[in-house]
Amino acid sequence: MKIKEISERYRAVISIYAFLIIFVLIFSIFFPVFRTPLNISNILIQITPLALVAIGQTIVLIGGGIDLTVGVVISLTTVITANAMGLPFVGILVGLILVFVISGSIGFINGFLCNETNIPPIIITLAMASIIKGLNLLYRNEPGGQVPKILNKIIYFKMGIIPISILIVLLFYGIFAYFMSRSKLGQYIYAVGNDEKYSRMAGINIKKVRLSTYIICALMAGVTGIVLSSRVGSGSPLIGDNYLLDSITAVIVGGTGFSGGSGFILGTLGGATLVALMSNALNISNVSPFYQYIVKGSLLLIAMILNSIRKK
Amino acid sequence: MKKILIGFLVIVVAVSIVLIGAGCNGQAAETTTASQEKFTIGYDIYYEGNVWSLQMVEEFKYHLQQEYSDMVKEVFYTSSGYDVTKQLNNFDDLVAKGCDIIFIQPLDPTALVDKIKEATDAGIYVIVFAIGMEGEDFTAYVNCDEVQMGQVKGEWMVEQLNEKGQVVPMNGIAGTQTCIDIANGWNSVFEKYPDIEVLPEVFTDWDYAKTKIEMTNVLQAYPDLSGVVSYDDPGAIAEAFMEANHAWMPITWEDENRAMRIWKENKDKGLKAIVQTKPAWISYDALKVGMAVLKGEPYEKMNIIPATVITEDEIDKYYKPDLPDQVYCLTTLPNDVLEELVGKVAQ
Numbered sequence: 121m122k123i124k125e126i127s128e129r130y131r132a133v134i135s136i137y138a139f140l141i142i143f144v145l146i147f148s149i150f151f152p153v154f155r156t157p158l159n160i161s162n163i164l165i166q167i168t169p170l171a172l173v174a175i176g177q178t179i180v181l182i183g184g185g186i187d188l189t190v191g192v193v194i195s196l197t198t199v200i201t202a203n204a205m206g207l208p209f210v211g212i213l214v215g216l217i218l219v220f221v222i223s224g225s226i227g228f229i230n231g232f233l234c235n236e237t238n239i240p241p242i243i244i245t246l247a248m249a250s251i252i253k254g255l256n257l258l259y260r261n262e263p264g265g266q267v268p269k270i271l272n273k274i275i276y277f278k279m280g281i282i283p284i285s286i287l288i289v290l291l292f293y294g295i296f297a298y299f300m301s302r303s304k305l306g307q308y309i310y311a312v313g314n315d316e317k318y319s320r321m322a323g324i325n326i327k328k329v330r331l332s333t334y335i336i337c338a339l340m341a342g343v344t345g346i347v348l349s350s351r352v353g354s355g356s357p358l359i360g361d362n363y364l365l366d367s368i369t370a371v372i373v374g375g376t377g378f379s380g381g382s383g384f385i386l387g388t389l390g391g392a393t394l395v396a397l398m399s400n401a402l403n404i405s406n407v408s409p410f411y412q413y414i415v416k417g418s419l420l421l422i423a424m425i426l427n428s429i430r431k432k
Numbered sequence: 433m434k435k436i437l438i439g440f441l442v443i444v445v446a447v448s449i450v451l452i453g454a455g456c457n458g459q460a461a462e463t464t465t466a467s468q469e470k471f472t473i474g475y476d477i478y479y480e481g482n483v484w485s486l487q488m489v490e491e492f493k494y495h496l497q498q499e500y501s502d503m504v505k506e507v508f509y510t511s512s513g514y515d516v517t518k519q520l521n522n523f524d525d526l527v528a529k530g531c532d533i534i535f536i537q538p539l540d541p542t543a544l545v546d547k548i549k550e551a552t553d554a555g556i557y558v559i560v561f562a563i564g565m566e567g568e569d570f571t572a573y574v575n576c577d578e579v580q581m582g583q584v585k586g587e588w589m590v591e592q593l594n595e596k597g598q599v600v601p602m603n604g605i606a607g608t609q610t611c612i613d614i615a616n617g618w619n620s621v622f623e624k625y626p627d628i629e630v631l632p633e634v635f636t637d638w639d640y641a642k643t644k645i646e647m648t649n650v651l652q653a654y655p656d657l658s659g660v661v662s663y664d665d666p667g668a669i670a671e672a673f674m675e676a677n678h679a680w681m682p683i684t685w686e687d688e689n690r691a692m693r694i695w696k697e698n699k700d701k702g703l704k705a706i707v708q709t710k711p712a713w714i715s716y717d718a719l720k721v722g723m724a725v726l727k728g729e730p731y732e733k734m735n736i737i738p739a740t741v742i743t744e745d746e747i748d749k750y751y752k753p754d755l756p757d758q759v760y761c762l763t764t765l766p767n768d769v770l771e772e773l774v775g776k777v778a779q
Contacts, residue, residue, distance in 0.1 A: 159528040352543040403525040
């Protein structure tokens with residue numbers, strides 16, 4: 121592939137990383153605290169949960185859907201982790217199995233309902249999110265439980281200023297970037313998101329593909345919940361709420377379209393990094409907290425407009 | 433069309449930049465020149481969703497500027513928006529900024545325990561206030577006993593109802609520690625009285641509109657309702673009664689000016705109420721403790737301040753007829769500051 125073709129094809133991804141570099145340079149020059157080892161380490165930790173959950177959301181959006189349950193699945197996972205992992209000896213293993221079985225099942229139900237009904241995914245997952253939130257609060261109506269400290273020590277162990285958590289993020293991005301670009305299922309997801317009718321005519325099992333996107337998304341929300349609960353040390357029925365909007369922002373900012381069929385996993389990493397960086401940088405530069413919401417909303421709006429211009 | 437979109441984009445970017453600039457300038461006003469006796473102060477604002485929280489933040493800012501500006505090198509405010517993860521991130525950011533002291537209201541009783549220990553081990557003072565947490569690795573703690581607050585509300589209600597009747601608990605945000613503690617308090621009282629029927633707890637997110645709707649629904653759904661225990665927007669509860677033209681009943685509520693006005697106007701028409709609340713000036717109490725720490729003065733580590741009670745006889749003492757409805761009456765702020773604050777909220 122020629123450089124021109126590459127730059128044309130990956131324009132959205134290149135743009136986001138170029139913007140990131142400029143952003144980091146500006147803040148590093150004007151706010152020396154921003155480039156201190158302690159703050160860099162903080163940023164790498166702060167990126168982790170959002171970057172992980174955004175992988176799943178990217179895949180669902182590329183496949184033409186949307187998943188509004190990611191926030192509540194994260195919360196549910198932290199609650200399960202905090203309760204089950206407290207068991208002696210087998211706790212961590214039992215907790216991990218439970219997390220993946222339950223989050224995978226939620227993804228399956230989301231995908232199944234999207235396949236078998238004519239209801240738009242946004243409505244199905246909105247309803248599911250409400251149900252799961254209610255179950256969360258019934259199961260544990262307050263923050264609590266205990267996540268083994270060993271998990272925190274492993275996931276957030278720092279090699280110099282680099283926490284292991286960011287290596288986990290990079291590993292997942294490597295796997296899913298390869299999966300989406302090289303595997304048959306990855307290509308089918310793009311095809312289904314782009315045009316269902318032609319995908320069906322081409323012999324793609326659309327239901328299977330759609331189901332897989334929701335299961336992957338829920339499993340990634342589960343992974344995020346484990347990483348998050350190990351940081352917090354307990355489970356909370358509300359902790360994941362804000363990751364819904366943030367994950368969608370990260371994906372859209374990363375260049376994935378809202379209408380399916382386009383987008384790149386690595387773009388999402390840039391989007392998630394920018395969203396997390398923005399919050400840190402605004403804190404560091406002492407911008408009033410109220411303006412942070414405006415900046416985040418503007419970021420999403422700009423990304424949507426750029427996406428729409430690109431499509432035209 | 434493309435040109436219009438690009439034009440719109442430019443405007444959005446420009447507005448964002450101006451707003452960020454405005455934000456920076458706004459903070460700079462609270463910054464003073466550094467000296468050896470000056471300190472960098474951090475405050476993570478846990479929630480800005482209602483006037484009470486905003487008034488609490490204003491109590492802190494106002495007294496910091498009025499009484500301690502000579503000790504301030506720089507002040508950093510972060511906002512968690514009731515998000516535990518954001519609060520952890522904000523705490524890390526305040527540490528990275530080199531704060532000498534951090535004021536915080538922990539949104540999770542355990543999440544910050546290790547971080548606060550790390551910070552205090554590194555020589556940073558941490559003042560925990562207004563919300564409870566586990567452990568004692570903070571420098572000082574300032575709060576009311578929220579379980580006890582709930583108990584007092586419950587006991588007053590039982591007494592008003594002569595130990596018999598149907599009570600609805602109106603609470604804030606489900607799953608949050610402060611609401612759980614309050615509910616544990618009144619439930620521990622109600623469970624001793626078998627003739628008190630407690631209806632399912634109603635959560636209104638401390639939101640005026642939601643409270644009014646939920647209260648209206650409860651009044652319609654339970655014709656035998658005899659009392660309301662609340663840790664909620666009191667004015668909205670009162671207005672729901674008035675709009676439904678419903679007979680008054682015993683209500684426990686907060687010190688919001690609207691509720692005080694309605695109470696004053698209706699106390700002879702059957703409205704029995706009591707205010708029993710955590711005052712918004714709790715942040716000022718926390719500030720005083722924090723500044724004593726920085727000055728090297730003696731201070732108490734555990735500061736349990738009594739919840740303020742206002743009875744029917746004391747309405748005139750606290751009600752502020754010259755101020756807007758939204759103001760909370762237990763305040764140390766001057767009227768002009770309160771008017772400006774509520775004006776901002778109204779806008």
